Amino acid sequence: MEDIVVKIEHLKKSFGNNHVLADINLQVKKGENLAILGKSGTGKSVLIKCLVGLLNADEGEISIFGKSLADIDENGLNEVRKKIGFVFQSAALYDSLSVRENLEFPLRAQPAKPQHEVDALVEEVLQNVDLKDAIDKMPSELSGGMRKRIGLARSLILRPDIMLYDEPTTGLDPITSKEISKLILDMQHKYKTTSVIITHDIECAHITANRLAIIDKGLCVAEGTFDEMIKSEDKFVKAFFK
Amino acid sequence: MKRLIPIDIETNLNRIPLLSGFFNAVSKLTLFVLRFFKEALKPPYEFSELAKQSYQVGNRSFALIAITAFIMGLVLTIQSRPVLAEFGATSWLPSMVAVSIVREIGPVITAVIFAGKVGSGIGAELASMKVTEQIDAMEVSGINPFKYVVVTRVIATTLMLPVLVAFADAVALYGSYFGANLKEVVSFHLFFSEVFGKLDFSDVFPAFIKTFFFGFSIGIISCYTGYNAGNGTEGVGKAANAAVVFGSLLVFLVDMIAVQITSLFT
Secondary structure: OOOEEEEEEEEEEEEOOEEEEEEEEEEEEOOOEEEEEEOOOOOHHHHHHHHOOOOOOOEEEEEEOOEEHHHOOHHHHHHHHOOEEEEOOOOOOOOOOOHHHHHHHHHHHOOOOOHHHHHHHHHHHHHHOOOHHHOOOOHHHOOHHHHHHHHHHHHHOOOOOEEEEEOOOOOOOHHHHHHHHHHHHHHHHHHOOEEEEEEOOHHHHHHHOOEEEEEEOOEEEEEEOHHHHHHOOOHHHHHHHO | OOOOOOOOHHHHHHHOHHHHHHHHHHHHHHHHHHHHHHHHHOOOOOHHHHHHHHHHHHHHHHHHHHHHHHHHHHHHHHHHHHHHHHOOOHHHHHHHHHHHHHHHHHHHHHHHHHHHHHHHHHHHHHHHHHHOOHHHHHHHOOOOHHHHHHHHHHHHHHHHHHHHHHHHHHHHHHHHHHHHHHHOOOOHHHHHHHHHHHOOHHHHHHHHHHHHHHHHHHHHHHHHHHHOOOOHHHHHHHHHHHHHHHHHHHHHHHHHHHHHHHHHHO
8 A cells, every 4th residue: 555656536627518427446656757648638638737736636535655645634735746747748847937037946945955955966867857047947948859859857856756747748840759758758767757648649658657547438448568558458448559 | 476686686687698798708807807816926936027018019010119109299289289388388388298298198198009009919929829729838837827828928018018118208308398499499408397397296206106007017917918818819819809800998997097087186
């Protein structure tokens, strides 16, 4: 039981009459990379936003490191969030700040560090994503792939235990998508993080994930390794992997 | 038994979407204002971001306000001069223009321009931050986006508008001096002796105080429209538009209240 980092039980979320998540049950073990797949509009992004408390579940329970999100206050939630890195679909870089300032921004939530330590951290995460030269650029000067890399670097600067990726390869060409997928895997190996990757990119899931879960109509319809999914006789799973 | 209230108020309100929408928006705005005061008073304080926003807010509208203020003083003088000349009262021109500018025209025109330039900018910027998930990114980093984004901008507009109004008043009076010299020669010393001779505490102080409320109103409404923007680029456009429209409207409403309060003491 101790190695379960994320536990989702009977999660339900609706927006008006649109029941996005009907009954989701999932567990993520320490050091595992779980890819959650599904068609567009099946609530994958809603699920990942519930995991960090950006959206509140209507019913059910989410536990991170054994702490139920429903039982903690705002300060407690912020403490949990410090252990989580979130890479947004659009990278969500702060437009008015340079790459350096973007990377330094999450450190505000932590006790003040000497500038040389901050500089070393910034340099390290930029080195990880191979974008050291972009340090003084503005987000508007970066390509889509570079933005995703900087978004990943910004999430890594707090050395999170859990990484959440919301559609990390959406809008990228196949070569850059593959590079980002490999980068996700490299970072997981380097920092020993647990990852949840929301995607509909089968190749990304294949490269990054130890285990896959497929969501359809608000329910988790299949779970298993990539090979198990490929061999599945389920109609929906077969259609998804064709 | 005859009913005292024959129509169920709530049902009736729901039948009028415009009215229920209005009350809904007012209640949300009230909660937003209350949250502002709660977050503004609670440490930690974002002083560096406040300084950055204050600089940007002041700098962004500085040139526009200077040009408008100069034209405002010039035109007011040119338009008023013939009327005063009919009564042989052109010597009253500097003091009349000074009282008009300092008490009313300077603060209101500057605030309306400020709502158009700065308010729309804040509304669009915050809406864009929301659409591109930048506000969510702050939240998941454990940083309070309301404190960082909203509180700093509202305080910046509240503090900077009075400074801009004082600057606009000075430029408008210089424009008036320039206008007065188009038809006859009036010395700088004489013109400004007349200006400051007629202005007293009851002209300057209430006008100065109300500019803080103008700045607060513009800041809070701009942040409210941006922070609560709908998704997509349409939401950004609507937020910017609403910031200007409701910001300008609030300036006139606050001005009306300020004039009523001032009149009680004068």
